[in-house]
Amino acid sequence: MSVDALDDFDRIWDRHGTGSLKWDGAKARFGAEVLPMWVADMDLPTAPVVLEALRRRLQHPILGYPWLDHEYRMAACQWMAQRHGWGPEVGHTQVASGVVPALFAAVRALTAPGDTVLTLTPVYPPFLQAVRSNGRALRTLTLEYDAEGVYRIPWEQLDDALAGTRLLLLCSPHNPVGRVWTSEELSRLVARCRGHGVRVVSDEIHADLSELPHTPLPALMPEAVLLSAPGKAFNMAGLGGAVIACGDAEGYRLLREELERSQCQHATTPGLVGGIAAWRDGAQWLDRVRAYLRGNALALAQRIARDMPALAFRPPEFGYLAWLDLRRCGQDDQRIDAALREVGLGLNAGADFGPGGTGFRRLNFGCPRPLLEAGLDRLQRALALLSPPA
Numbered sequence: 001m002s003v004d005a006l007d008d009f010d011r012i013w014d015r016h017g018t019g020s021l022k023w024d025g026a027k028a029r030f031g032a033e034v035l036p037m038w039v040a041d042m043d044l045p046t047a048p049v050v051l052e053a054l055r056r057r058l059q060h061p062i063l064g065y066p067w068l069d070h071e072y073r074m075a076a077c078q079w080m081a082q083r084h085g086w087g088p089e090v091g092h093t094q095v096a097s098g099v100v101p102a103l104f105a106a107v108r109a110l111t112a113p114g115d116t117v118l119t120l121t122p123v124y125p126p127f128l129q130a131v132r133s134n135g136r137a138l139r140t141l142t143l144e145y146d147a148e149g150v151y152r153i154p155w156e157q158l159d160d161a162l163a164g165t166r167l168l169l170l171c172s173p174h175n176p177v178g179r180v181w182t183s184e185e186l187s188r189l190v191a192r193c194r195g196h197g198v199r200v201v202s203d204e205i206h207a208d209l210s211e212l213p214h215t216p217l218p219a220l221m222p223e224a225v226l227l228s229a230p231g232k233a234f235n236m237a238g239l240g241g242a243v244i245a246c247g248d249a250e251g252y253r254l255l256r257e258e259l260e261r262s263q264c265q266h267a268t269t270p271g272l273v274g275g276i277a278a279w280r281d282g283a284q285w286l287d288r289v290r291a292y293l294r295g296n297a298l299a300l301a302q303r304i305a306r307d308m309p310a311l312a313f314r315p316p317e318f319g320y321l322a323w324l325d326l327r328r329c330g331q332d333d334q335r336i337d338a339a340l341r342e343v344g345l346g347l348n349a350g351a352d353f354g355p356g357g358t359g360f361r362r363l364n365f366g367c368p369r370p371l372l373e374a375g376l377d378r379l380q381r382a383l384a385l386l387s388p389p390a
């Protein structure tokens with residue numbers, strides 16, 4: 001496979017038969033053959049530096065237990081410092097098998113059964129599951145959504161939501177609503193959380209795809225817990241691996257004990273090898289892929305403005321997840337699902353993201369542009385079914 005082929009982001013790769021959740025698992029999920037634009041991985045080749053590092057490693061025929069944690073954590077810290085102007089100290093980090101297992105472990109480590117855990121919705125569904133399935137009380141606060149389609153923290157309701165809360169699970173940047181929280185917003189949030197004695201876990205897995213300056217939460221709140229991984233930005237989610245950082249000694253100890261208790265303090269050899277390569281050598285590729293995604297976001301926005309006036313959409317401030325507001329179609333979720341099934345388009349249902357999600361769909365535009373155009377043709381047909389011409 002030539003480097004040129006890997007760098008040609010317009011090229012469509014057939015992912016069927018690769019054991020891909022997004023493609024091979026789509027029929028089981030949607031009950032029909034669909035063009036899958038749902039789960040958050042990209043239909044673009046994984047960063048060549050990652051593929052090359054894996055290939056090099058596979059030249060040795062023995063795949064035993066890895067001894068790479070320290071190198072992985074070092075690479076993560078240096079990457080964050082270079083990319084975002086703040087990185088954790090290596091001694092404050094730990095390896096985890098993934099961001100979601102780390103999120104679940106953090107809930108168990110930092111709260112007791114029955115404690116209240118708050119999150120801002122709509123949000124990545126495992127935030128809701130991490131609280132519920134660990135026997136904690138879930139409290140949600142729905143983000144404000146203004147006329148321009150910008151989501152904001154509802155400051156006036158925040159104090160009530162924080163009162164009696166033990167832990168806040170923050171998604172920063174926020175999937176699915178497309179916001180990169182500004183340092184002003186985060187500072188204000190930190191002040192409020194401190195005022196109520198609420199600890200914060202910040203999932204920053206999308207930060208490297210940010211189009212605006214991203215502020216790592218611990219830069220403002222050293223006692224916060226940061227979760228990150230190369231899986232989204234470098235398109236290597238199938239390999240697993242994550243880092244968890246906490247600058248507060250007691251928090252760090254509680255996290256370490258819980259990661260060990262639940263045995264999710266390990267990552268796989270491919271995850272570690274790939275992650276080290278991504279963080280050390282992946283910056284240029286990431287900038288190229290981000291430019292391509294910006295082009296996709298623009299193409300999406302132009303097409304919606306031109307052909308789909310019933311749809312409200314604001315390009316996300318990071319990454320490749322578009323949050324589409326279909327509520328002006330005046331149809332319920334079942335009718336929307338039926339129309340999407342009929343045209344063969346697989347999107348994430350907004351309702352799965354908790355309060356505030358009904359009537360929305362999440363579309364993954366991390367794909368070659370011709371595939372995006374095909375998806376948008378289907379979306380336009382679905383909208384025509386939902387609002388037939390008068």
Ligand SMILES: Cc1ncc(COP(=O)(O)O)c(C=O)c1O
Nearest residue numbers: 040098099100124175203205229
């Ligand atoms: C906010 C967020 N956190 C975590 C993950 C997944 O993390 P991992 O694959 O490391 O468990 C995703 C995947 O879409 C995500 O959007």
